[in-house]
Amino acid sequence: MFFTSFIKSIYKSFLLRRLAISLLALFGLSLIIFTLARIIPGDPARMALGPRAPEDVVERYREMLHLKDPIVVQYYYWISDLFHGRLGMSLVTFRDVSADILEFLPATLELMFSVAIIQIIGTIMLGTISGCKPNSFIDSSLRLFTYIGITIPAFVWAIIFQLIFSYWLGWFPAVGRISEELRVPRVTGFMTIDSLLAGNPRAFIDAVQHLVLPSLSLALGSIAQEARILRSSLVDNIGRDYVVTFYSHGLPYRLICFKYALKPSLLGLVPVMGLDIASIIANAFMVETIFNWPGISRYGIIAMLRKDLNAIVGVVLVVGLVYTITNIIVDVIVSILDPRIRRRG
């Protein structure tokens, strides 16, 4: 009963509002990026086809992309295609961008989810241990680890892990999503899920092994940063009056720390964590390149380098959508954690 009414209240007053605002934001984003991509100098049709392609072929591409029409007209064509589930033709893959996104997005999402799991577990573990025992040996060691974790970018971690765990130790594969000799029929595009659906446990284990190094590379820096935030928040909350009250009533310190102080401490962390996880969709391109991970982040960078207009817009929209959905999820989580927000909303 409580849960149903809770959901209803969220839905009515909050979710719909957020969705409407998000749609507007995405529309605005599409306008901006569409315009920006087209005002950058360069002939994308000629670039895609090469210098020796005959002019009539290049002209055909220019017509297909409506490059000679005013930008408003181009946008109109693009929006009408969008309502038919098409995002225009990619000049790199020579097929519809929506097909490319469907192909490459699951790979990055799979990475995102596994990073999220590692990040959440790692952050809460390290941040809580550190925050609950401030200035202890463990706290100092963990703080040093966080300094290192924050300063080293993800792609450097990727190279380090590849060196140690693939090259020296041979524990994990160096590239790809699955070994070449294994073939998994594509259903969702998530190699782990598809291998389970195919009833192939060996492929599942292989896919997980391939996920480990890229996920760790992306998660480590964020764990370091977020653990620090959680630690500071915990230390702050542990000094509060209500905690002192609990303590004076004889509640064990561990219970106070891990339950009563942790929950409010997560309030400041959740939005940061959400943004961090969402940012993987855009920022994972270096890690995807190092591990030959066929994700949308790498696809997006190639699109930008090759001035693939439709792919640029498509990828930016997907990134915007992921950020939007993540923000909504974060808001929901925060409202669960903090009842005051629910009542206010």
Add this chain to the structure above:
Amino acid sequence: MKSLAIIKKALTKMQIAIIIIVILIAIVGGLAAVFYGPKPTMVTTPVPTPSITTPAVSTPATTSPAPTERILRVSFANVPYPDPAVGSDEASSNFLANVYDTLVYVTPNLTIIPWVAEKWDVSSDGLKWTFYLRKGVKFHSGREMTADDVYFSLVRLITIGEGYAYLLAPYVDLNNTKVIDNYTIQISLKKPYGAFLWALLRLYIVDSELVKQHIKKPGPYGEWGDFAREWLMSGEKDAGSGPYMIKEYRRGEAMILQRFKDWWNAKAFAPNAPDTVIMYGFTDPATIRTLMARRELEITDQWQPLENYEWMIKNIKYVELAKLYGGQEFYLMLNTQKPPLDDIHVRKALAYAFDYDTAIKDINPYEKRAITVAPSTLLGWCSPPEQIRYDPQKAIEELKKSKYWGQFDKYPIVYWWVAEVPWEERVALLFKSNVEALGVGLKVEVVKMPWLSVVEALSKVNTSPHIVSIFVQTDYPEVGSMLMNRYHSKTYGTWMQNEWLYNYQPKLDQMIEDALATINNNERYKKYCEVMNYIFSLYPSIYLYEHTTLKAYQAYYVDWPAAKGDAPYQILGLDLEYWRINVYPEKRAELIK
């Protein structure tokens, strides 16, 4: 002292001690890793002894293939485009050459030989070429190849107009091309084309029935719909007849090929030719290094930094460097419309002002010195009338003849180098220092420019810089291809030339076209020589490197003909004829034990 005090205040003694201990451990650990860490042994003399041990029976963990499986893994800049009418980059050219057959083929010493066409004849006017196909050539689908397939492939390539269509479209007269019978096709040309047989190396013959089954309508090609482009580009299957076929296409990741046992020329398979070939689409140096060391990559791409090649051959046992000469040249392209480069004396002087030896020795030691308009490995090449060398004195003498003498400071020269190729900056700076050292007031401004901006700027003479340095590749191993790409007016406005030889162009175009229209090889080569020398006399470019393609490979268990010069590697994609490469998995197993 103040900062020490602050630190003392902020941290407890224990914390400071911990930090110091951890830093010390990190330093010691790092040093230990450098000097004592597990790494492949140094190479002294890589002399592989053919000791074949009993292959391991169990399947190795994760990604290593079973010791008896012949697998060849190669990296490229990108995963190939599977459609033979679309791809023309290196990966696609290599894929197509191994998955599709052509009417003719080429030997390592650049002789055209019969392939699926067992013979041909040409009319006296050079306009009608009749090809007689072999019987019994099977596509991967099992269907036999006929002349209709050749005709369809030609129509498809020229209609789509992408990929290598530019080699055939200006010449082939489709309206008068006809299928005589099941095994005979007569291709008509609009004008004589001496390099026609070379162009046919890029006419990949598709299974027309299979392709027609997958045509989607409506499409951009009228009655042909989309010409099954979407299906072919999906990589689900190929429509070829070549020695390899698509096993799996992992878009953005790899193309996996398997051997086609019913290939019409199966007797030409090397005894230990790979059963599976994996074409990766990445070039990240750290990853390449790791895979080579783990023996999970057999042949690298050509885009590695020099330091990475050198590290690999030095630190990974039995990895050697293949040096493939030919087909590409690196030019400093001089814009002949921009002062002071519109003066031939200035252009000539700049050619003599450049220190070529340093450019090779200190910047690109594996490159060869280019001395004229086209690489010396091409058919029809001849020596230039003059040997240009570094001679500052001669450069100054030439500058004195220029109309800009005494006013060079008013005409700074802008030199662009391509940002994506870092060593080009060193070439540019060397040029700058050489020219400015002449002490005549010439100034060179070196500018780093992203490739896309270069391509855009070179589309118009006004936006083109004075000098830009670029590699240009030939389409086929004749000088005519480079002349066409570099100095014909058809490539004005493309990145292939920056010379803008308006003043000389009608004559130059006519000379190039006349040479290309000459059917007789010797006569054609003679004309190439005349054109080359004519261009040379205009000093429109500074010829710097004949490019050496470098690729590292596993020499102990891969026998790669091109590495020994035994392949037509001057032609893009033909350095890797998978069917001629021997792979020894049992030797690989020795290395990974």
